[in-house]
Amino acid sequence: MKKKVSIGIDIGGTNTIYGILDREGNFLAQGQIPTKDHQEIEVFLAALNEKIRLSLRNLNNRIIVEGIGIGAPMGNINKGTIEYSADLPWKGIIPLADLFKEFTNLPVIVTNDANAAAIGEMIYGGAKGMKNFVVITLGTGLGSGFVVNGELVYGHDGFAGELGHTTIRPGESNRQCGCGRKGCLETYVSATGIKRTLFKLMGDMIDDSPLKGVSFNDLNASMISDAAKEGDKIAIRAFEHTGRMLGFKLADVVAHTNPEAIFLFGGLALAKDLIFEPTRKYMEENLLSVYKGKVKLLLSKLNSQNAAVLGASALVWNNIENGDAKKISI
Amino acid sequence: MKKKVSIGIDIGGTNTIYGILDREGNFLAQGQIPTKDHQEIEVFLAALNEKIRLSLRNLNNRIIVEGIGIGAPMGNINKGTIEYSADLPWKGIIPLADLFKEFTNLPVIVTNDANAAAIGEMIYGGAKGMKNFVVITLGTGLGSGFVVNGELVYGHDGFAGELGHTTIRPGESNRQCGCGRKGCLETYVSATGIKRTLFKLMGDMIDDSPLKGVSFNDLNASMISDAAKEGDKIAIRAFEHTGRMLGFKLADVVAHTNPEAIFLFGGLALAKDLIFEPTRKYMEENLLSVYKGKVKLLLSKLNSQNAAVLGASALVWNNIENGDAKKISI
Numbered sequence: 001m002k003k004k005v006s007i008g009i010d011i012g013g014t015n016t017i018y019g020i021l022d023r024e025g026n027f028l029a030q031g032q033i034p035t036k037d038h039q040e041i042e043v044f045l046a047a048l049n050e051k052i053r054l055s056l057r058n059l060n061n062r063i064i065v066e067g068i069g070i071g072a073p074m075g076n077i078n079k080g081t082i083e084y085s086a087d088l089p090w091k092g093i094i095p096l097a098d099l100f101k102e103f104t105n106l107p108v109i110v111t112n113d114a115n116a117a118a119i120g121e122m123i124y125g126g127a128k129g130m131k132n133f134v135v136i137t138l139g140t141g142l143g144s145g146f147v148v149n150g151e152l153v154y155g156h157d158g159f160a161g162e163l164g165h166t167t168i169r170p171g172e173s174n175r176q177c178g179c180g181r182k183g184c185l186e187t188y189v190s191a192t193g194i195k196r197t198l199f200k201l202m203g204d205m206i207d208d209s210p211l212k213g214v215s216f217n218d219l220n221a222s223m224i225s226d227a228a229k230e231g232d233k234i235a236i237r238a239f240e241h242t243g244r245m246l247g248f249k250l251a252d253v254v255a256h257t258n259p260e261a262i263f264l265f266g267g268l269a270l271a272k273d274l275i276f277e278p279t280r281k282y283m284e285e286n287l288l289s290v291y292k293g294k295v296k297l298l299l300s301k302l303n304s305q306n307a308a309v310l311g312a313s314a315l316v317w318n319n320i321e322n323g324d325a326k327k328i329s330i
Numbered sequence: 331m332k333k334k335v336s337i338g339i340d341i342g343g344t345n346t347i348y349g350i351l352d353r354e355g356n357f358l359a360q361g362q363i364p365t366k367d368h369q370e371i372e373v374f375l376a377a378l379n380e381k382i383r384l385s386l387r388n389l390n391n392r393i394i395v396e397g398i399g400i401g402a403p404m405g406n407i408n409k410g411t412i413e414y415s416a417d418l419p420w421k422g423i424i425p426l427a428d429l430f431k432e433f434t435n436l437p438v439i440v441t442n443d444a445n446a447a448a449i450g451e452m453i454y455g456g457a458k459g460m461k462n463f464v465v466i467t468l469g470t471g472l473g474s475g476f477v478v479n480g481e482l483v484y485g486h487d488g489f490a491g492e493l494g495h496t497t498i499r500p501g502e503s504n505r506q507c508g509c510g511r512k513g514c515l516e517t518y519v520s521a522t523g524i525k526r527t528l529f530k531l532m533g534d535m536i537d538d539s540p541l542k543g544v545s546f547n548d549l550n551a552s553m554i555s556d557a558a559k560e561g562d563k564i565a566i567r568a569f570e571h572t573g574r575m576l577g578f579k580l581a582d583v584v585a586h587t588n589p590e591a592i593f594l595f596g597g598l599a600l601a602k603d604l605i606f607e608p609t610r611k612y613m614e615e616n617l618l619s620v621y622k623g624k625v626k627l628l629l630s631k632l633n634s635q636n637a638a639v640l641g642a643s644a645l646v647w648n649n650i651e652n653g654d655a656k657k658i659s660i
Contacts, residue, residue: 155587156589179618294487
């Protein structure tokens with residue numbers, strides 16, 4: 001008997017990764033193409049489709065593909081579009097599902113990459129059995145996926161869960177965001193955000209740090225994490241400030257939807273205590289008493305290498321199992 | 331044939347109002363008792379029960395009571411409790427549903443007063459047919475009820491929707507909140523909040539205003555509203571500031587759950603343009619482009635005199651119609 005599989009695609013700012021997975025989340029094949037190098041969406045999709053086609057050919061006669069799930073920044077499940085993403089090379093509204101129809105007759109489901117991660121966490125990760133939780137993805141930007149009463153929150157227009165673009169305080173902030181506004185949470189809390197914080201702190205603090213020998217362009221978040229682990233005061237302060245901003249806004253998340261747990265996912269989350277301790281401290285500090293000590297702040301249980309693809313592929317199973325045909329654009 | 335009715339009770343900081351209503355939301359009887367005068371919950375409930383019993387006696391033989399719905403600040407649907415309310419005379423955890431059992435065998439459903447208002451808006455008001463919306467109640471404090479995918483969001487512990495206790499900015503604020511913290515949204519956006527803003531503005535501005543002849547204790551929000559309508563600059567500025575704070579935090583609400591509409595309910599909302607215009611302006615200013623111009627900011631369609639009671643009574647029908655027995659504490 002042929003094995004039922006789904007194709008999961010994670011479109012990121014730098015690379016696009018895909019996988020062919022069974023219902024248990026096992027990868028039968030995977031691959032990637034660079035996103036950045038393709039300034040035209042049609043060329044990008046043709047290249048991606050060609051790669052996937054080769055992978056499928058190698059599995060020939062052994063599988064039935066049930067659908068394609070795509071996670072992308074500003075992906076919209078209602079319309080199958082990517083809309084005004086600040087992180088991708090394609091501007092405006094991209095009718096992704098429709099464009100994909102040129103290549104396939106399969107159902108194509110498009111959503112926000114963080115929503116895909118939340119579905120993945122629910123089906124394969126630490127949120128199994130939970131009805132109310134939130135996943136925060138910390139990559140180049142900050143994404144979020146909310147699950148309420150066991151269902152992903154898409155909202156009226158399909159754009160729920162943009163925690164990265166809530167702002168830190170009323171009025172002007174110095175931090176410009178790729179979205180065109182200022183002071184968005186992701187300008188503080190993301191791989192890019194902590195780098196910006198570190199550079200501001202290097203302007204304020206006189207402590208020695210090997211990071212003072214690295215340019216803005218060369219620095220990345222894991223260098224900050226490594227330095228902090230070796231006791232670098234500026235790097236530690238940068239994590240503290242990042243956790244302070246995240247904890248502050250997570251307290252709002254709790255007041256809105258009162259989740260059982262909040263999962264942190266992605267590069268920064270792997271810094272563990274460095275990010276979890278200040279985040280937990282400032283979240284608790286900002287919580288109303290009825291919530292204090294009750295909301296779990298957890299590391300995602302999905303392997304971060306594959307999680308976005310796993311989540312995207314899980315969209316297909318989630319859709320089939322919920323019989324939610326209206327959310328499938330063909 | 332006897333008419334099926336439910337009893338709706340709205341426990342407010344000042345008064346507790348109840349109504350006996352049919353499924354169409356018609357009041358067959360109503361009444362109230364002062365909340366503040368009863369420092370002991372048992373005495374309060376005995377007095378309330380006695381009043382309701384008399385109302386029921388007058389309707390004798392014509393009705394069947396299906397249940398009792400109670401909206402109260404910090405009301406918890408899972409446990410039937412009121413927990414640590416800053417607005418009521420009873421401190422700590424009050425096992426409201428259990429205490430009510432002394433008087434009745436009917437199902438008793440307890441929730442947050444703003445959640446009750448949201449259910450009322452969905453069943454009888456402007457949110458009929460909407461699947462994703464938020465109701466903001468502006469009274470002595472600020473409450474909120476979130477509806478996602480057609481269901482009220484209670485969250486894991488039953489305390490979702492405490493927008494009034496999200497904070498305006500990270501770090502210290504001057505405004506003390508009844509909840510023991512500082513800078514909560516309701517210290518700015520509520521009948522009390524706008525009064526506090528007005529008094530701070532009277533310290534800053536040299537414009538003449540008849541409100542300068544009124545003490546803090548004597549001033550109320552409708553006096554500020556009346557003054558603003560007559561062009562009082564300080565009062566107008568107070569509304570502007572109130573709308574700025576509300577709009578700022580509503581932008582977060584949109585980024586979290588992407589509702590179709592946000593309803594404003596209660597005294598301050600009746601100031602119409604005075605509050606709606608700045609709120610809409612600052613909400614739009616803080617929205618990510620994908621949301622701009624899409625979220626309706628509407629005046630509640632429930633008559634504010636009766637709305638909280640209507641909402642509380644609607645809890646009973648909502649429960650019966652969803653067959654959601656687990657949410658009924660007997």
